[in-house]
Amino acid sequence: MSEVVVVDSRVGVWREQFEDVLDAGATDYEAVLDVELGENLPGLRRELRAVYRRRSNVNGILVRMDHLDVGIATRASADRDAGTAGEAATVDPGSSDGATLPGRPGEYRPVVFACAGTGCAAKSLASFYDERTAPRCPEHGRMAVNLAAMP
Ligand SMILES: [Zn+2]
Numbered sequence: 001m002s003e004v005v006v007v008d009s010r011v012g013v014w015r016e017q018f019e020d021v022l023d024a025g026a027t028d029y030e031a032v033l034d035v036e037l038g039e040n041l042p043g044l045r046r047e048l049r050a051v052y053r054r055r056s057n058v059n060g061i062l063v064r065m066d067h068l069d070v071g072i073a074t075r076a077s078a079d080r081d082a083g084t085a086g087e088a089a090t091v092d093p094g095s096s097d098g099a100t101l102p103g104r105p106g107e108y109r110p111v112v113f114a115c116a117g118t119g120c121a122a123k124s125l126a127s128f129y130d131e132r133t134a135p136r137c138p139e140h141g142r143m144a145v146n147l148a149a150m151p
Contacts, residue, residue: 014070017065020089021078022044022071029060029072033110034126037066047127048078051110054091067133114146115139123149 015022017070018041033051035044048061052075061078065069111129115122124135124143137142 008068009069010066014065014078017041018044018070018073020080021048021073022063023074023077024071026060026072026074026077029046029062030058031055031060031125032062032064032135033073034067034124034133035070036128036130039065039127045078045118047110048073051125052078054110067136102147112146112149113143114149115143 015103021044029108031051032048035047039047044063051061052058059075061070063071063073110125110127113124113126115137117137120137120140122137122140122143123146126133126135129145137143
């Protein structure tokens with residue numbers, strides 16, 4: 001790997017945007033979540049919680065946007081109370097008597113990507129599937145969706 005560090009100013013903006021769910025002191029993670037550009041804080045929080053609900057062995061998730069590392073959300077930081085000031089109360093779309101609310105669904109199934117390299121265990125999670133932004137193994141290149149590993 002090259003030692004050149006490319007500073008992308010968007011990372012700082014995203015870190016600030018998502019600081020409520022990130023743990024600035026965390027260094028360990030067992031999963032990577034590629035988040036769609038334009039995702040907002042409540043959406044990211046839901047995605048992180050969905051991963052943590054399904055994967056009890058994961059205690060740190062590296063959040064990535066556009067292939068850039070944004071930060072690590074620990075189980076505790078992802079679960080931090082969102083508070084009530086400034087943010088709309090979390091409403092379960094299914095609780096509204098059959099009404100269909102606009103917006104994105106509150107439940108996610110993370111997409112599991114795995115490297116096809118022989119003997120390679122590289123895996124990655126994404127909250128969406130897009131051919132163009134499929135995660136890459138640093139050694140073997142593009143990863144493929146692994147249906148067998150889907151939660
Ligand atoms: Zn690989």
